[in-house]
Amino acid sequence: MKRTVFALALVVLVGCSSSDPYQRRPQRMNRPAAVSDIDVVPPPSWWRDYVIAEPLALSNEQMQRLDRVAVEFGEQDLRQLQRDTLTAVRDLRAVLDSDSPSSHDIIAAGQRVRSLRDEISDRQLKLLAAQRQILTREQWQKLQEQLSVERMPRDRMIDSPMRRRGGFGGRGPGRRPGS
16 A cells, blocks of 8 residues: 555655656747748748737728738649748758769759749748738737747746736746846
């Protein structure tokens, strides 16, 4: 009986000490990672993300127009292109890691990556231009502010609103024993 209680207590203790909920970033929207060198491009369907869109105070008409633009410029196709790019990069690495890759194979795989990235950039710019036409100047500026906060690494958010409200529990500089 004592062994059972001791074993149960040990399992509970190990389970409690091995999980740290502060190490994970809170989940927001299930978005693919951006494959872009253009840092002003908002994530897909950003107007449906409450954290990003709420400060912009978008009207119903603007939301509907943004939905139409996403369909018109093939936001789903853009996501597929991003997945294809990741596959093409993996294929390029596989060619480079092979025993005796030919120059032709390396160049062909690299050109595939480049063409997919070019297509993504073209589509993102067209989508960005259409979205910018829908937003007012103030909304655009607020959107860029929201995106810059979202992109900022957590350890650099020293003066962010989340930091001042007690966010990120116990991370970053603070009072440490003996300091």
